[in-house]
Amino acid sequence: MSTLSISARLPVFPWDRLEPYKATAAGHGDGIVDLSVGTPVDPVPDVVREALAAASDSPGYPLTYGTAALREAAAGYLSRWHGVSGADPRHVLPLIGSKELVGWLPTLLDLREGDQVGYPDLAYPTYEIGALIARAEPVAYGDPVTDLDPARTRMLWLNSPSNPTGRVLSAAELRRVVEWARAHGILVVSDECYIELGWEGAEPVSVLHPDVCGDRHDGLIAVHSLSKRSNFAGYRGAFLAGDPAVVAELLGIRKHAGMIVPQPVQAAMVAAL
Ligand SMILES: Cc1ncc(COP(=O)(O)O)c(C=O)c1O
Structure with a gap:
């Protein structure tokens, strides 16, 4: 493989890197407590399975x-569950x-x-990978407002x-992050896949909530996965919402590139949402 290949820019796949440690742990009398991949193990809800089958x-x-029904279900979910105004x-x-999306957004x-x-700086590994695929520079932050260079940062990931x-x-x-990013024309992409799974006492809030962004979604994208909230990881279904210009740009490219959610999965997403 040429060193000019994309894979040459990428680190060893994180779960492959863990293999030797898994082998060591498996050698212990009590075996391994495997927290490496957060894969759902509970059943897919009946309402979702029925919608897929139908x-x-x-x-x-x-x-x-996506179907109008799917986009309406997603917008309705954002406003009902997460208080997003203007969804x-x-x-x-x-x-x-x-x-x-995490892997390809910087390229798109x-x-x-x-x-x-x-x-x-402590994060899901694919944020870094997406930057590397695009030949951009991934920069890990403790506090985005103080640690990132506003002149060179084009987008930043949040994950709450x-x-x-x-x-x-x-x-x-x-x-605070949104105001800073907007002032510098930096796109904020908020990975909200655990938004329904906050700790007791902590109220997760969407980046599209009016307390965060006012009544405008410009400069903001929220990403919602159904994998964890609906035991949907095997179906592969998620959606994004936010800045109309960014959504239109991504749609324009993804149509050309064949990045299409299968129809039965779209129907199952409607049921889940
Ligand atoms: C923070 C975060 N973002 C995104 C994903 C990707 O989830 P999916 O591709 O199943 O929607 C995961 C999966 O574990 C995750 O932990």
Whole structure:
């Protein structure tokens, strides 16, 4: 493989890197407590399975934009469950699980060498990978406002509640980051896949909540995975919502590139939401 290949820029796949440690742990008398991959183990809810089965006769190509029913379900979920004002089905885009977006977003937004992508210093590994695939520079931050270079940062990831720390950012903490990023024209992408799984006492809040962003979604994208909240990881279903211009740009590219959620999965997402 040429050193010019993309994979040459990437670290060893994290779960492959853990293999030797797994082998060591497995040698212990009590065996391994494996916390490496957070994969759902509870059953897929019946309502989701029934919706998938009912949509199984789907011979035609689905829409990259998703069905109107799916985009309405996502917007309705954001406003009902997360108090998002102005959630608009037109500004929603389905994803084939959220990992593909995390891995490809910097590329889809045309980031390149010299651009920086901020992400939390203890984080899901794919934020870094997405930057590397695009040849951008991943920059781990403790505090995005003080640690990132506003001149070079094109986008920054938030993740509240955080994987792996569980830390929940308050509306005020989120607002501080959003105000700073907007002042510098930096896109904030908030990975909200654990938003329904906050610790007791901590109230996770979406970056699209009016207490965080006012009544405008410009400069903001929220990413919602169904994997954990609906035991949906095997189906691969997520969506993003937010800045209309960014949603339109991503839709335009993803249509060309075949990044389409299968029709039965779209129907199952509607049921889950
Ligand atoms: C923080 C975070 N983001 C994104 C994902 C990707 O989830 P999925 O691709 O199943 O939507 C995960 C999966 O564990 C995660 O922990």
